Amino acid sequence: MLKTILNTLFGLSLLLFGLNPQALAQERGNEQARTSPNASVSQTIGTTIVKISYGRPGVKGREVFGGSLVPYNKVWRTGANESTTITFSDDVTVQGEELSAGTYSLYTIPGEEEWTIIFNKNISWGTEYDESQDVLRVTTTAESADANEQLMFYFEDVSETSGTAVLRWDDVKVPFTIEV
Template sequence: MKIIYSAYIKISLVAVMSFFISATALAQERGNEEPRKSPNATVSQTIGTTDITITYGRPAVDDRTIFGDLVPYGEVWRTGANESTALVLSDDVTIEGNKLEAGTYSLYTIPGKDEWTIIINSKLSWGTQYDKSKDVLRFTTEPQKADFSERLLFYFEDVSQESATVILHWDTTKVPFTINI
């Protein structure tokens, strides 16, 4: 058991270190260390023994029309501000029935009025440098009406030992997807 736990710690540290090295490189790429208009945030959840971490920029509504205007329907959106939204998985998981290996990924979306496409991509980048050839997984989900949220927010609901639902929430829209271990 001690050997397995030690290996788990090492794998987790490698994943976290690779993310922070990427984040440092991306900060250098943007060229400054000034406070951001869309500050970064990180949310983590353990499901069983699997750690899930999402790091993203949090843009504000600022009296703008978000979905269908600032974020057009039918086009790839970086799903946050600044760098790519990062999804770090300590172990292999299943997302909406699709297998995904442990690792660090970017998360993009294609918003729609009645359906959203969630894109898991292997390339982390600054801004909108999306590369479709690096897509690892795509699936669809239905958006839901929600209470107003001024800033983009990711959080977890319905957490159990086997699964959790990730919620992307901004303005009056929630977009859920389920991760199973």
Template sequence: MNLLKKTTIKISLVLLLGLVFTSETWAQERSNQEPRTSPNATVSQTIGTTDITITYGRPAVNDREIFGELVPYGEVWRTGANESTAIVISNDVTINGHELEAGTYSLYTVPNKDKWTIIINSKLSWGTQYDKDKDILRFEVEPREADSRERMMFYFEEVTNEKATVVLHWENTKVPFTIKV
């Protein structure tokens, strides 16, 4: 990838993070300076020379049944709270065997008991303004049982210079997928 494309992607990342922080301030102003019920979070990981950043809202379980109830099975979920979950990738990658160009995307999912569909979409939006026509990539993964986690979070496991596993973890469910550079 040429230097101009890398520079453009890094500038896009800075602008996206600025937008997230600006929108957070705007949302707090709308709510009279009260903290968000589902606070924003950002996690980043460098794999080789590729930077991956995920920005999302962190809803809590709050004594609710999450998957199959609050988050219905078989329906597109924004995968977090508030704005779309954003994933920024600085270089071209392969996600679970599917090629994806560097860029800024939204990450949606379709949860089911035995399999989840991960959706990489080109439209960033507030809430559930999902547009299937903007899907760039869809693939299926198997969820795993996990220790209970009150607040939803993304994190990276098994990080090497060639790949890492991204994990969505909430309630008693982990949903992993692999990014290779």
């Protein structure tokens, strides 16, 4: 019963924040349109709400992964502008590892085949990564995909107990499993 009430309150707060994007926005300094516009996606898995908020950079004819834009084997802020954030209304497991309910910044370490997904406590301008604030690191296998101009996150294979969050940009798809 208490969990249901808390989930309802959390859902209402997400709805209110969704109607007022500046309630979640970090200080951006001006009101100009962004080259990499902000976006968000949310998914309910069972009764757990998962929300990802991020900036959407474009390929714009550049080499994305493995070059100077997003080098392999180095921490990437995983998006543009402010920290990409992921919020869980309840405790979850990600790639089989436990993670407490809350909001985390989402960083990655891209590799040619394997990626590390990092959940970090420090929510800031996206380039201010602090490894000492890492809460969880998990690995996943990247997949080839059709070209996609702008970075995007979405969910697939959603059931009452799990779902797959997917990071997709350029010709790469990076899935990670969330279980509730």
